[in-house]
Amino acid sequence: MAEYTNQNLKKIWQDTLDLIQTNHDFDNAIFNTWIKDSSLYDIDEEFAIIVVPYKINKQIMLENILMIQSRLSSVLEKDMQCQIFLKAEVDNLTPNSVVKRRNDELFENKIKKQYNFDNFIIGKSNRDAQAAALNCCYYPGNYNPLFIYGNSGLGKTHLLHAIGNYVLENQPDKQVLYIYSEDFVTLLIDAMKNKTVEDVKERISKVDYLLIDDIQRLTQSASQEIFFNLYNKLVSDNKQIVITSDMHPAELKGIENRLISRFSSGLSITIGSPEFETAKAILRKKLEGRQDDIIIEDAVLDYIATRFSSDVRKLEGTLNELFFKAILYNPETINLEFAKEIFKEDPSFSKSENITPAKIKKAVCDFYGLTKHQIESKSRTANIANARHIAVYLCRKHLEMPFAKIGFEFGNRDHSTIMSSYEKMVKMLKEKESFQQAVIKIENKLGIH
Numbered sequence: 499m500a501e502y503t504n505q506n507l508k509k510i511w512q513d514t515l516d517l518i519q520t521n522h523d524f525d526n527a528i529f530n531t532w533i534k535d536s537s538l539y540d541i542d543e544e545f546a547i548i549v550v551p552y553k554i555n556k557q558i559m560l561e562n563i564l565m566i567q568s569r570l571s572s573v574l575e576k577d578m579q580c581q582i583f584l585k586a587e588v589d590n591l592t593p594n595s596v597v598k599r600r601n602d603e604l605f606e607n608k609i610k611k612q613y614n615f616d617n618f619i620i621g622k623s624n625r626d627a628q629a630a631a632l633n634c635c636y637y638p639g640n641y642n643p644l645f646i647y648g649n650s651g652l653g654k655t656h657l658l659h660a661i662g663n664y665v666l667e668n669q670p671d672k673q674v675l676y677i678y679s680e681d682f683v684t685l686l687i688d689a690m691k692n693k694t695v696e697d698v699k700e701r702i703s704k705v706d707y708l709l710i711d712d713i714q715r716l717t718q719s720a721s722q723e724i725f726f727n728l729y730n731k732l733v734s735d736n737k738q739i740v741i742t743s744d745m746h747p748a749e750l751k752g753i754e755n756r757l758i759s760r761f762s763s764g765l766s767i768t769i770g771s772p773e774f775e776t777a778k779a780i781l782r783k784k785l786e787g788r789q790d791d792i793i794i795e796d797a798v799l800d801y802i803a804t805r806f807s808s809d810v811r812k813l814e815g816t817l818n819e820l821f822f823k824a825i826l827y828n829p830e831t832i833n834l835e836f837a838k839e840i841f842k843e844d845p846s847f848s849k850s851e852n853i854t855p856a857k858i859k860k861a862v863c864d865f866y867g868l869t870k871h872q873i874e875s876k877s878r879t880a881n882i883a884n885a886r887h888i889a890v891y892l893c894r895k896h897l898e899m900p901f902a903k904i905g906f907e908f909g910n911r912d913h914s915t916i917m918s919s920y921e922k923m924v925k926m927l928k929e930k931e932s933f934q935q936a937v938i939k940i941e942n943k944l945g946i947h
């Protein structure tokens with residue numbers, strides 16, 4: 499490695515830091531407190547080792563690693579990958595052992611305890627994926643690979659960790675390797691450089707469960723070649739491979755056909771966006787883990803679940819933001835008024851501001867092929883009555899209208915009739931999937947996620 503002198507390294511890093519500062523990649527306070535004290539320990543053709551004094555520096559730098567890599571790459575005018583180490587970690591190491599240590603780190607247990615089957619909320623959107631994940635804990639190798647795909651933030655990584663935790667808890671003698679595809683590429687590039695590919699292959703071929711996250715990132719061709727061999731070996735030894743991706747195997751770009759055809763030969767299961775009740779249950783679950791004793795009203799959970807059920811990560815982020823603001827502004831409880839005030843600038847929330855009872859009635863009528871007159875009438879024909887229940891439900895859910903006011907919109911019905919109509923729909927939504935689907939579709943039509 500050491501073809502650069504200390505002087506060179508200092509200059510390169512100073513230029514990189516200057517570039518980061520000129521581009522305002524961090525605000526000044528963060529830069530001065532957490533970034534400035536880093537140094538460049540060593541570099542070679544494609545890897546750079548950056549050293550920082552404390553864990554917090556490391557964490558912040560890791561969160562911004564892509565930007566840091568790109569700044570260093572600009573200074574050196576070639577693509578670089580960075581590794582961040584604590585000063586204490588490198589003090590006793592030679593550069594070669596730093597490389598080895600980096601490899602070792604990839605084999606360390608990366609299963610996150612906080613993601614398990616117990617705290618994975620099951621709903622229609624993810625039931626199959628959860629069942630398949632649990633199944634491979636009991637019957638490894640039955641479906642190989644298990645390929646879980648779906649949009650970002652819907653629980654694929656959560657399920658991988660849940661498999662890892664379940665296996666390690668119930669069969670502690672089993673070896674489980676969770677690996678993020680990009681780290682896998684780094685590991686293999688490194689191994690190729692250090693002529694340790696055979697070692698790495700041997701270590702991986704010993705695992706009982708190989709859990710590969712975000713396979714769409716395995717686009718480096720030499721890595722695919724090695725992975726292909728490893729894959730065949732693990733499958734022939736009846737080891738379980740679980741893969742996640744943001745798309746179906748057949749739609750993967752930049753992955754060789756022979757891999758795609760193997761990925762398709764196991765069990766491919768999609769994971770979808772949680773429906774309203776599941777989204778709300780996830781929010782409740784996330785609340786259980788919180789230490790703060792701030793009370794949040796149920797209506798606020800409805801409010802968040804309605805708007806963000808297409809991405810669980812966003813659901814969580816919204817909840818975190820609310821709690822953070824509650825600590826700042828100290829309201830007695832987090833109620834709808836407080837939440838609305840906090841999110842008034844957020845475009846995802848303001849969408850529902852344009853919704854009116856008339857728009858809801860029109861969307862429901864369009865969906866069921868009814869007229870406005872029919873939905874407002876006293877008719878008890880099932881089709882019309884159900885459509886009316888849904889419209890009432892949506893008025894209450896999205897516009898928080900008092901029952902009496904909704905009654906006015908539906909042929910001057912009284913408060914108690916509307917209340918029972920609303921409750922009927924809440925019950926039917928729990929029991930009947932067809933209604934859940936209808937509500938989702940009508941909400942989509944209204945521009946609500």
Ligand SMILES: Nc1ncnc2c1ncn2[C@@H]1O[C@H](COP(=O)(O)OP(=O)(O)OP(=O)(O)O)[C@@H](O)[C@H]1O
Binds near residue numbers: 613
């Ligand atoms: N059904 C669920 N129950 C509880 N938490 C969930 C559920 N689905 C997702 N989450 C939570 O949502 C967050 C994002 O999930 P995760 O990281 O697993 O998404 P992902 O599908 O792997 O996304 P990406 O493709 O971006 O990596 C995590 O905190 C996870 O715990």
